[in-house]
Amino acid sequence: MKLFVILFACALAISSSFAYDPSPLQDICVAIAEPKNAVFVNGKFCKNPNLTVADDFLYQGLNMPGDTNNKLGSKVTPVTVDQIPGLNTLGISAARIDFAPYGLNPPHTHPRGTEFLIVVEGELYVGFVLSNQLGNRLITKVLKPGDVFVFPIGMIHFQLNVGKSNAVAFAGLSSQNPGVITIANAVFGAKPSINPDVLTKAFQVDKKAIDYLQSQFWYDNN
Numbered sequence: 001m002k003l004f005v006i007l008f009a010c011a012l013a014i015s016s017s018f019a020y021d022p023s024p025l026q027d028i029c030v031a032i033a034e035p036k037n038a039v040f041v042n043g044k045f046c047k048n049p050n051l052t053v054a055d056d057f058l059y060q061g062l063n064m065p066g067d068t069n070n071k072l073g074s075k076v077t078p079v080t081v082d083q084i085p086g087l088n089t090l091g092i093s094a095a096r097i098d099f100a101p102y103g104l105n106p107p108h109t110h111p112r113g114t115e116f117l118i119v120v121e122g123e124l125y126v127g128f129v130l131s132n133q134l135g136n137r138l139i140t141k142v143l144k145p146g147d148v149f150v151f152p153i154g155m156i157h158f159q160l161n162v163g164k165s166n167a168v169a170f171a172g173l174s175s176q177n178p179g180v181i182t183i184a185n186a187v188f189g190a191k192p193s194i195n196p197d198v199l200t201k202a203f204q205v206d207k208k209a210i211d212y213l214q215s216q217f218w219y220d221n222n
Helices: 002-017 183-188 196-203 207-215
Strands: 074-079 093-099 104-109 115-121 124-129 138-143 148-151 156-161 167-173
Touching: 074 104, 093 104, 093 156, 104 183, 115 124, 124 148, 183 207, 196 207
Parallel strands: none
Antiparallel strands: 074 093, 093 167, 104 156, 115 148, 115 167, 124 138, 124 156
16 A cells, blocks of 8 residues: 555656646636635635645545445545645645446546546556547556556546456646546536537437437536
8 A cells, every 4th residue: 555655646746747737727717807806816815824734735534435326436536726725826636536346437627637547446447538630549548556547638538447346546636726527417417508409410419319318417426
């Protein structure tokens, strides 16, 4: 277990070396004339450094498994600036991903961060899809304990437990707030719904298929 902790620490250290911040740290940041009406800046407002305490830099409980009793059979436990305020402006974050047998972390993208994944238990079939410019080529690998895999920033990627036992992985990301866009949730679970005419033409299926998909409950494992 010590080896995996060391690998995880190294991944975080490396991720900080190519940190993508200070580019956009949230989906949108509309300019406002009156600061008193502002919600936050590009990132978070900074606490007076003279008032900081150790707990500002602490997260406890990442050793505890996430609840995988859901439709996907997986659970992501994020450790971003929302969980550790001291990560603000530092350009890194982390996550733990738990998988039930054959559990899936579905296709998703991090719009603001590259991801390092370290497998601790089990075997994961992982992959990412390159951009249209490169023909949407699929890059895949089956990972075993101790293996490290990188998902480049913005690329759609996934992880599937291909074993008969539980699996655990840890991730380091190159942003304090990398963001998550789960593809199925975003396309079929958007609020308000995307016009079916758009989706029937985009996916080249009939409206019944789109109506069915839009009627489903799209579980978020984050």
